[in-house]
Amino acid sequence: MDNATDYVTELGESGIDPGAHAQLLDYLKQLEANLERRSEELSALQRRYKELFEAEQKKTQELAMLAEIGEGALAHHNVDDYIHAAVTAMQRNFNYFDVALFLVDQSANEVALQSQSGGYCRAAQEGYRQSLDVGIVGWAATTGEALLSNNVKEEPRFYCAFPEEQRTQSELSVPIKIGNIVRGVIDVQSQKENAFASRDVSVLQTVADQMATAIENAQLYEQMVLLKRFSETIVASLPSAVLVVDRELRLVLANRIFCEEVGSEEDEIRGQPLESILSPVLLHDAGLLDAIRQTIESGQPLWLGDVAYLCGTGEECVADVRLTPLGTSNEGRLLITIRDVTQRARQIAQLSLLHDMGGLLQRSLDRDRLLYTLLTCITAGPALGFNRGFVLLPDEQGENLRGEMAVGPVTVEEAHRIWAEVGKRHRGLQDLVEAFAPEQIEMTDIQRLVCGMRFSLKESPSAILSRVMRESTTFRVATDAVRRDLCYPYGDVLRTQEFAAAPLIAGSRILGVVLADNAFNQEPIVEEDLKLLTTLCNQAGLAISNAIAHAQIEDHADELAKAYQRLREAHQELVRQEKLVTVGEMAARVSHEIRNPLATIGGFARSMLKNPDDVSRVKSDASIIVEEVEELEGILGNMLDLTRPSGPACRLENVNSIVEHACLMARSDFQKYPVSLVKQLDDYLPEVFVDARQIQQGLLNVIRNGLQAMPEGGELTVATASEEDGVVVSITDHGEGIPPDVRDNIFTPFYTTKVQGTGLGLAVTRKIMDDHHGTIEAQSEEGVGTTFILKVPYTQPVEGTP
Amino acid sequence: MQWSGRRVGDTYFKGDDATVKTVLVVEDHKHERILYERELTAEGYRVILAENGREALQKTQEERPDAVVLDINMPQMDGLEALGRILEAHHKTPVIINTAYSSYKGSFMSWAADAYVIKSSDLTELKDRLREALSRGETEGV
Numbered sequence: 043m044d045n046a047t048d049y050v051t052e053l054g055e056s057g058i059d060p061g062a063h064a065q066l067l068d069y070l071k072q073l074e075a076n077l078e079r080r081s082e083e084l085s086a087l088q089r090r091y092k093e094l095f096e097a098e099q100k101k102t103q104e105l106a107m108l109a110e111i112g113e114g115a116l117a118h119h120n121v122d123d124y125i126h127a128a129v130t131a132m133q134r135n136f137n138y139f140d141v142a143l144f145l146v147d148q149s150a151n152e153v154a155l156q157s158q159s160g161g162y163c164r165a166a167q168e169g170y171r172q173s174l175d176v177g178i179v180g181w182a183a184t185t186g187e188a189l190l191s192n193n194v195k196e197e198p199r200f201y202c203a204f205p206e207e208q209r210t211q212s213e214l215s216v217p218i219k220i221g222n223i224v225r226g227v228i229d230v231q232s233q234k235e236n237a238f239a240s241r242d243v244s245v246l247q248t249v250a251d252q253m254a255t256a257i258e259n260a261q262l263y264e265q266m267v268l269l270k271r272f273s274e275t276i277v278a279s280l281p282s283a284v285l286v287v288d289r290e291l292r293l294v295l296a297n298r299i300f301c302e303e304v305g306s307e308e309d310e311i312r313g314q315p316l317e318s319i320l321s322p323v324l325l326h327d328a329g330l331l332d333a334i335r336q337t338i339e340s341g342q343p344l345w346l347g348d349v350a351y352l353c354g355t356g357e358e359c360v361a362d363v364r365l366t367p368l369g370t371s372n373e374g375r376l377l378i379t380i381r382d383v384t385q386r387a388r389q390i391a392q393l394s395l396l397h398d399m400g401g402l403l404q405r406s407l408d409r410d411r412l413l414y415t416l417l418t419c420i421t422a423g424p425a426l427g428f429n430r431g432f433v434l435l436p437d438e439q440g441e442n443l444r445g446e447m448a449v450g451p452v453t454v455e456e457a458h459r460i461w462a463e464v465g466k467r468h469r470g471l472q473d474l475v476e477a478f479a480p481e482q483i484e485m486t487d488i489q490r491l492v493c494g495m496r497f498s499l500k501e502s503p504s505a506i507l508s509r510v511m512r513e514s515t516t517f518r519v520a521t522d523a524v525r526r527d528l529c530y531p532y533g534d535v536l537r538t539q540e541f542a543a544a545p546l547i548a549g550s551r552i553l554g555v556v557l558a559d560n561a562f563n564q565e566p567i568v569e570e571d572l573k574l575l576t577t578l579c580n581q582a583g584l585a586i587s588n589a590i591a592h593a594q595i596e597d598h599a600d601e602l603a604k605a606y607q608r609l610r611e612a613h614q615e616l617v618r619q620e621k622l623v624t625v626g627e628m629a630a631r632v633s634h635e636i637r638n639p640l641a642t643i644g645g646f647a648r649s650m651l652k653n654p655d656d657v658s659r660v661k662s663d664a665s666i667i668v669e670e671v672e673e674l675e676g677i678l679g680n681m682l683d684l685t686r687p688s689g690p691a692c693r694l695e696n697v698n699s700i701v702e703h704a705c706l707m708a709r710s711d712f713q714k715y716p717v718s719l720v721k722q723l724d725d726y727l728p729e730v731f732v733d734a735r736q737i738q739q740g741l742l743n744v745i746r747n748g749l750q751a752m753p754e755g756g757e758l759t760v761a762t763a764s765e766e767d768g769v770v771v772s773i774t775d776h777g778e779g780i781p782p783d784v785r786d787n788i789f790t791p792f793y794t795t796k797v798q799g800t801g802l803g804l805a806v807t808r809k810i811m812d813d814h815h816g817t818i819e820a821q822s823e824e825g826v827g828t829t830f831i832l833k834v835p836y837t838q839p840v841e842g843t844p
Numbered sequence: 845m846q847w848s849g850r851r852v853g854d855t856y857f858k859g860d861d862a863t864v865k866t867v868l869v870v871e872d873h874k875h876e877r878i879l880y881e882r883e884l885t886a887e888g889y890r891v892i893l894a895e896n897g898r899e900a901l902q903k904t905q906e907e908r909p910d911a912v913v914l915d916i917n918m919p920q921m922d923g924l925e926a927l928g929r930i931l932e933a934h935h936k937t938p939v940i941i942n943t944a945y946s947s948y949k950g951s952f953m954s955w956a957a958d959a960y961v962i963k964s965s966d967l968t969e970l971k972d973r974l975r976e977a978l979s980r981g982e983t984e985g986v
Contacts, residue, residue, distance in 0.1 A: 638873055641965050642873065644965015645965045645967060649882060666875045
């Protein structure tokens with residue numbers, strides 16, 4: 043421009059119109075000024091664009107780095123790898139001198155160097171750790187704030203971890219936070235002063251945030267992987283077969299046991315439909331497939347406790363199957379656990395069988411029935427299922443074994459006939475046992491056969507039967523041994539090739555030997571059969587021993603019963619003698635009672651004989667005789683009252699009127715004694731069901747007794763009252779009372795302490811009260827008197843009973 | 845005592861008041877009293893009667909009988925008790941127990957009696973014992 047103005051100036055000097063020239067010159071000068079201004083504007087613009095460009099470029103770099111780090115987060119499931127990739131990316135993209143990443147170990151109060159990239163790479167040692175309390179890193183880690191120092195010489199928090207770091211001029215630490223927790227620190231260092239701008243801080247913070255998320259994800263992922271491995275290890279090591287199927291019933295996963303079970307590698311069967319893997323017996327026949335479908339539909343777990351099926355070898359197997367839906371029902375994945383519980387199921391079946399058989403054996407205390415039950419258990423299909431069973435018992439000397447009982451066929455034809463019959467009528471073990479009929483057993487061929495069996499234990503001590511008896515062990519005698527062994531002299535008769543011999547044991551006693559064979563279907567006798575047979579024989583032995591003990595107890599019981607009978611007879615004899623004594627006492631008493639009137643009668647009769655002519659005297663004597671005879675009759679009547687078994691003739695009566703009658707009857711007695719009668723009768727007495735005549739007699743006896751107790755006179759009180767359970771009559775005298783030592787005897791016939799009387803009165807009254815289901819008791823106090831209390835219950839005596 | 849000095853043969857002398865023996869019969873039973881009175885009077889005794897032990901004791905003291913025929917089972921005073929009392933006061937007077945019971949024979953008290961007769965319609969034994977007792981009393985009295 044300068045040149046153009048100069049040129050115009052020169053042009054003006056060369057003679058061009060000076061006005062125009064000047065004008066042109068001004069214009070040019072304006073132009074130049076404009077031009078210069080524009081140029082400045084342009085350069086400013088250019089600078090701004092450059093700045094913008096650089097900023098954009100940096101942003102792009104940052105974005106690229108962030109993208110790289112972000113991609114790294116996706117690419118690396120391993121935290122270590124990811125962190126390393128991120129650190130490298132930062133260092134490369136921003137051209138930092140050195141980038142390090144520390145992870146915070148709160149438990150150790152330390153930060154640990156996880157990854158490093160840049161200038162100090164060789165200087166820092168792997169696994170380097172430093173305290174949380176030191177350095178710019180430590181500050182960022184503990185406060186959770188970024189810290190920038192562009193001149194570390196001035197920064198007291200700067201910490202020089204290794205000699206090379208002394209060249210550091212600038213350092214920036216940014217925390218990596220998950221939530222509020224600082225998980226790590228990004229540390230950037232430079233050997234230049236003022237190396238970092240605020241821009242670096244914000245970028246690194248963005249990176250830190252991104253890393254935080256990624257680290258968390260990666261850690262979660264690691265945990266998940268660990269968990270998965272853990273689960274897989276568990277699944278693989280489970281003692282059950284475990285498999286997972288999807289909605290389409292294709293195999294997703296299977297453990298080793300399942301693979302072994304189906305005989306394939308997991309890789310071969312993965313993705314295959316279940317139906318091509320599991321046997322149709324289990325899937326269809328046992329209904330497993332339906333259950334699986336049902337579980338997938340419902341989403342509810344299902345447990346099939348005992349899935350029975352026939353396995354390849356034809357044996358019946360039992361499986362425990364558990365179906366567990368996995369995840370959400372939409373996924374439709376199903377965990378299937380199959381456990382082979384055949385062994386357990388068999389053991390349970392055997393136990394149950396032994397229990398049943400034990401129960402049957404405990405039902406009887408009859409030896410023959412027990413033996414039959416044992417043999418039925420040995421031979422019945424639902425039990426041990428041997429073809430035949432024999433019981434041999436030792437004789438009394440223990441020298442020989444004798445065949446006792448047997449169950450089973452003798453010939454093949456009979457065997458088929460029996461089995462066909464049993465097959466037709468499906469009968470349980472219990473029914474078979476209950477069919478026991480001793481007389482039918484007697485008639486069977488095999489029973490006839492067994493009855494002929496004799497075996498001398500003495501002569502063949504080494505034979506199996508002797509050893510069974512001696513060692514109380516179960517033996518299986520195999521094909522060859524049957525012929526060889528002398529013990530089986532009836533091998534030919536029994537036509538068997540193999541048999542089992544078990545002892546019948548009760549505690550330490552050996553009761554006999556049980557033989558069992560499969561003579562007709564030739565089924566081999568296996569270990570399990572022997573075990574069951576042994577156990578069964580033990581049970582049977584105990585039951586038989588119980589039966590024997592019971593029989594002995596019964597014998598004892600018989601003896602006891604006989605002893606009791608003898609005792610009772612002895613007792614009856616005693617009672618009879620007691621009665622004789624009583625009768626003797628009675629005789630004495632009666633002899634006195636009778637002797638007096640008899641002597642009088644006889645005396646007067648003799649007198650009459652001597653002087654038959656004195657008519658008036660004969661008359662008076664005769665009247666005396668008549669009176670005496672009447673007295674004799676009275677005594678006799680009293681005795682008869684006591685012994686006569688006639689019961690009361692009852693009707694509803696008012697006891698008060700009975701009492702009145704009795705008192706009336708006792709009137710003559712009252713005249714003999716200076717005793718006054720006091721009556722206290724309850725006017726509201728309920729009627730009772732009694733024989734009025736008998737009760738009257740009973741009361742009269744007690745009243746007379748009371749009178750005789752008071753020869754010196756006094757009051758005799760007769761009272762009636764109603765009580766809760768009956769009507770009570772009490773008769774109180776004021777005599778001397780009854781001495782305690784004779785109180786027990788006052789109701790005994792012919793027992794009397796009195797001069798007069800037969801000793802029958804109170805006894806008769808007691809009998810009357812007994813006949814009325816009533817009571818009589820005496821309350822006596824010596825020197826005061828005695829009260830007799832007679833009670834008649836309201837209840838109506840049972841008809842027909844005395 | 846009051847008969848001391850008399851001869852044996854006098855016992856059988858009848859009709860003479862001095863030689864007629866007095867016999868006390870103790871018996872609660874009315875009819876028996878009548879019988880004994882009649883029979884013993886026919887034997888030649890003077891018979892006095894008592895119904896019970898107490899009366900017997902009283903009559904013994906008043907009448908001084910030569911012998912007592914005593915029943916044991918009686919009201920008021922038991923025969924054995926009466927025997928004791930009688931012998932206490934008049935230990936020489938012969939007492940013959942006349943009872944329906946044989947069981948009192950063993951009683952200590954009855955040993956004190958001169959004789960023990962079980963009642964019978966035949967009074968021969970009673971009469972014999974009575975005669976013996978009276979003659980013994982006479983002999984002793986000599």
